[in-house]
Amino acid sequence: MTTAQPNFGLRHFRAEREADWQRLETLLDLVEKKSPKRLTNDDLIELPRLYRATLSALSIARETSLDASMIAYLESLSTRAYFILYGCRDSLWRQIGEYFASGWAAAVRGIWGEIALIAALLSGSALAGYVLVATDPAWFSALVSPELSGGRDMQATAEHLRSTLYDRPEKGGLEVFATYLFTHNAQISILAFALGFAFGIPTFFLIAQNGIMLGAFYAVFVPKGLGYGLTGWLMIHGTTELSAIILAGAAGLHIGRAVAFPGNRTRFAAAGEAGRRGALVMIGVVIMLLIAGLLEGFARQLIVADIARYTIAAMMLAFWVIYFMLAGRPQRG
Structure with missing residues (x-):
């Protein structure tokens, strides 16, 4: 009973939020591997929301000491999203x-x-x-x-x-x-x-x-x-x-x-x-x-x-x- 409760909480935590993480990862792959121009207007509106939701999940995961691999994944995802949203997009010239x-x-x-x-x-x-x-x-x-x-x-x-x-x-x-x-x-x-x-x-x-x-x-x-x-x-x-x-x-x-x-x-x-x-x-x-x-x-x-x-x-x-x-x-x- 002492180990089942944390495992249940981890599965519940992941199930509630994993769809947003996967959606964010898909959008980031599209920008990094192809072009930001491939994003639709809905994608551009959705991207900041997904980033904030991922940061919130990362904060909860750290505070409650959830699975270390999940924390590392969320950190990587948040870092990628940060550079896409706030990184330098100016031309070389x-x-x-x-x-x-x-x-x-x-x-x-x-x-x-x-x-x-x-x-x-x-x-x-x-x-x-x-x-x-x-x-x-x-x-x-x-x-x-x-x-x-x-x-x-x-x-x-x-x-x-x-x-x-x-x-x-x-x-x-x-x-x-x-x-x-x-x-x-x-x-x-x-x-x-x-x-x-x-x-x-x-x-x-x-x-x-x-x-x-x-x-x-x-x-x-x-x-x-x-x-x-x-x-x-x-x-x-x-x-x-x-x-x-x-x-x-x-x-x-x-x-x-x-x-x-x-x-x-x-x-x-x-x-x-x-x-x-x-x-x-x-x-x-x-x-x-x-x-x-x-x-x-x-x-x-x-x-x-x-x-x-x-x-x-x-x-x-x-x-x-x-x-x-x-x-x-x-x-x-």
């Missing part, structure tokens, strides 16, 4: 448009603290690299590899350094150069983001390393009177490229901070939330690096006038600042 209209900028604004910290780290390490090499030129070879310096080292003459800034390249090959630069910078940025999972510590080292190398190059050019030219040569693409690297490092640090300090959440949940925001930032970072690669591979090589380089650099910086500050914000008034 609409989702892309919403990402650039608001999603990317909102994600960037959500990590502004990490952005400020990474920007300060990059600037500070660049200053440290400059001071080290200016104080003791022997530091240059320790900080910058010969492959990266390409002859722009402490022994280079002013004429040679000037030629690297202003001489036009030989015809052809720029598209290959632009592709190489995009690939190289993308690898650095993705690495800075990925290393964030290790509490952000490797990200700090990677950003600092790039800043120190930047400062070391300034210590080569500035004593030759070429600091102004070097800045224009760098910033025509650097306002986009360095901004992208800062965003990538900040996204990685955002994840590291969530892992180290999850608050009331579990570390897994905190890392997941931060990872989703960071992923939104990184999608845009790749776009920025593509633009920077084109500017670096083409514009920097073909435009040799300082004023033109500075103008392009200022315009790009203004564009990114305005976009990230204002895109997607609600209109006032």
